[in-house]
Amino acid sequence: MKQLFAILILGLLIFTQNQVNAQDNNNDNSDRWERYRTEKVSFLTTKLDLTPEEAQKFWPVYNQMEKERSATQRKRHELEGQVRDAEENLSNEEMIKLTREHVELGKKEANLAEKYNEEFLKILPPVKVIKLYNAENEFRIHMFRKFRDRNRNEDNT
Template sequence: MKKIIYIAFIFLFSSQLISAQTDDDKIKSLKIAHITKALDLSKKEAEDFWPIYNKYDEKTDHLYEVKWCDVKNGIDLIDTIDEETAQNLVKQYVSLKKESAALKGEFVEELHQVISYKKILMLKKAERDFHKILLKQYKRD
């Protein structure tokens, strides 16, 4: 019964937020609700978890904004670039993946100070499930 009330509250709260927010803000709010529910975070865990998660999310966004743009543009222009440019783009891509992996490692180490490894795996599943929900919704629209 408690879960039903919690879910109803999330949907009610989310629907009110949806009308007042941009699409990105809506998605972020829904993602927060989804992850919080999936991980069943205690109040203390949530207080410690979200600053770490948000910091990691910002760093990841920044990394991809800075490094992925050139690679993506190169892929989009693949028919017109020369071999040297392609080599440089592949090197940038590999560098991006290495930095991303290092960032994930730091994230897991920080998170483990707050939540268990099982909850870290539950987080990965919750993020994957949320992306599936978004894709399904996108296909419907």
């Protein structure tokens, strides 16, 4: 019964995330990102072994964190592009402003991590919050290896 409930919650979560993503991402990469998100949810669900009650509270908070983290990461990527071109294209005053934006963005990312750490501790036992952080790192490594292996296979064909 517990597994059935977890699967139903996972399905509902994926459906909800699909609806949100369909509205947010109307480009060619949306399918790829959706597969990534679906795989991540499945990976984390397996690693965290959430109870149905925990899952019901955890996933909406986690999805909101991912949305905020994604927005911050997009800003960081934009800023990194500006930094690459700074020496040739910007005045000293503009470069100073850029360095301050870089630092502020780092603070924002740290504040986001702190905020959601506290939210997760309200929902999950500390050991599962630690498992979450470990699982996120494992997932990044998993995806990197998957990408690397796919590229190797394409190079060999």
